Amino acid sequence: MASDFKSIPIIVVIDFGSDISPFLAKSNDPNMGEDPDISPLLAKSNDPNMGEDPGVCQVVKQLDQACKEAGFFYVKGHGIPDSLVKNARDVTNLFFHHPYEEKLKIKMSEATGFRGYQRIGENVTKGKPDIHEAIDCYKEVMPGMYGDLGKALEGSNKWPDNPSSFNSVMEEYINLLTGMVSRLRYLSRNIMRGIALALGGLPDEFGGERAGDPFWVMRLIGYPGVSDSKGSAMLENDIGCGAHTDYGLLTLVNQDDEIPALQVKNRSGEWIWAVPIPGTFVCNIGDMLKIWSNGLYESTLHQVINNSPKYRVSVAFFYEPNFDAVVKPLEFCKQKTGGIDKFERAIYGEHLVRKVLTNFG
Ligand SMILES: N=C(N)NCCCC[C@H](N)C(=O)O
Numbered sequence: 001m002a003s004d005f006k007s008i009p010i011i012v013v014i015d016f017g018s019d020i021s022p023f024l025a026k027s028n029d030p031n032m033g034e035d036p037d038i039s040p041l042l043a044k045s046n047d048p049n050m051g052e053d054p055g056v057c058q059v060v061k062q063l064d065q066a067c068k069e070a071g072f073f074y075v076k077g078h079g080i081p082d083s084l085v086k087n088a089r090d091v092t093n094l095f096f097h098h099p100y101e102e103k104l105k106i107k108m109s110e111a112t113g114f115r116g117y118q119r120i121g122e123n124v125t126k127g128k129p130d131i132h133e134a135i136d137c138y139k140e141v142m143p144g145m146y147g148d149l150g151k152a153l154e155g156s157n158k159w160p161d162n163p164s165s166f167n168s169v170m171e172e173y174i175n176l177l178t179g180m181v182s183r184l185r186y187l188s189r190n191i192m193r194g195i196a197l198a199l200g201g202l203p204d205e206f207g208g209e210r211a212g213d214p215f216w217v218m219r220l221i222g223y224p225g226v227s228d229s230k231g232s233a234m235l236e237n238d239i240g241c242g243a244h245t246d247y248g249l250l251t252l253v254n255q256d257d258e259i260p261a262l263q264v265k266n267r268s269g270e271w272i273w274a275v276p277i278p279g280t281f282v283c284n285i286g287d288m289l290k291i292w293s294n295g296l297y298e299s300t301l302h303q304v305i306n307n308s309p310k311y312r313v314s315v316a317f318f319y320e321p322n323f324d325a326v327v328k329p330l331e332f333c334k335q336k337t338g339g340i341d342k343f344e345r346a347i348y349g350e351h352l353v354r355k356v357l358t359n360f361g
């Protein structure tokens with residue numbers, strides 16, 4: 001259960017590449033990443049005893065606290081180049097400033113496997129149109145790959161021709177965040193290893209049939225500034241994205257450096273700003289991790305309101321379970337939570353598809 005937190009904890013993850021586990025943390029110290037003394041704390045992630053390493057222990061403790069208290073944390077020192085992180089937002093911003101007809105060239109529909117462009121107000125949260133536009137992307141699903149389960153999302157992504165670097169920037173971004181490439185390959189996986197230890201499990205609890213072949217989702221999102229949206233009188237609210245939880249395992253949000261807009265709900269019902277901290281990803285826990293942890297960690301409600309006059313862009317990356325993963329409370333989590341399943345078993349792909357279908361009516 002989320003606590004009465006007033007700010008989102010900062011976790012410092014240093015990715016030294018290869019098989020080295022990058023966990024170390026020092027909460028609330030934004031300069032921690034620059035501290036040259038951190039390297040001795042680095043620990044081996046392929047070592048089954050990594051949980052005994054003092055440096056790892058320290059980070060794991062911070063992760064545990066952050067996941068219990070907020071379900072949200074900032075990750076700094078993640079190793080993804082700042083230039084790429086910014087580029088991903090910049091090309092997104094350029095695309096959304098194209099004329100509507102141009103954007104319609106990559107329009108999302110049932111026929112595209114729900115991949116592509118959606119206009120402002122097309123995504124619906126709790127019955128209200130969201131004041132954002134977006135490009136939705138999913139890991140490729142080949143015809144028949146998951147039988148009926150994957151049918152709705154079958155297809156490949158739709159990339160704009162303009163700007164011409166769009167495709168290559170996004171492909172690199174996805175590769176680095178999912179972990180396909182070179183020395184940065186383990187960012188999301190390593191955060192999940194830290195979370196597995198934080199729960200009291202083995203490092204690879206979220207490998208194999210659970211998330212060893214992780215699905216991914218990416219949303220490139222644009223939120224009009226206050227004055228822009230005032231013109232569209234038929235839209236009832238000015239909430240950029242209504243209160244929701246994320247669906248899978250772990251979300252990494254690359255948000256605009258300047259505009260505070262993302263808000264996270266604490267136990268008292270207050271909305272706490274996840275203010276932008278340049279150089280960080282805002283991470284949060286999804287519904288599947290809530291089930292696997294039997295509620296030790298929860299997927300926290302969050303929403304987006306852009307009250308600034310400026311257009312805001314974010315790139316939300318969702319690191320997910322295997323598409324066909326069967327998700328039910330892990331035995332050791334159950335033991336810690338009274339021995340009873342608090343949630344029904346789910347299949348990740350089914351949960352995702354149900355959400356996608358209801359998001360677009
Ligand atoms: N993949 C994610 N998290 N998408 C969030 C989209 C916005 C919330 C959605 N309409 C809903 O009601 O869930």
Ligand SMILES: O=C(O)CCC(=O)C(=O)O
Pocket residue numbers: 219221241246253255261262302304314316
């Ligand atoms: O734009 C953001 O900061 C967050 C977006 C979000 O919560 C989502 O797409 O699930």
Ligand SMILES: [Fe+2]
Pocket residue numbers: 244245246302
């Ligand atoms: Fe979200």
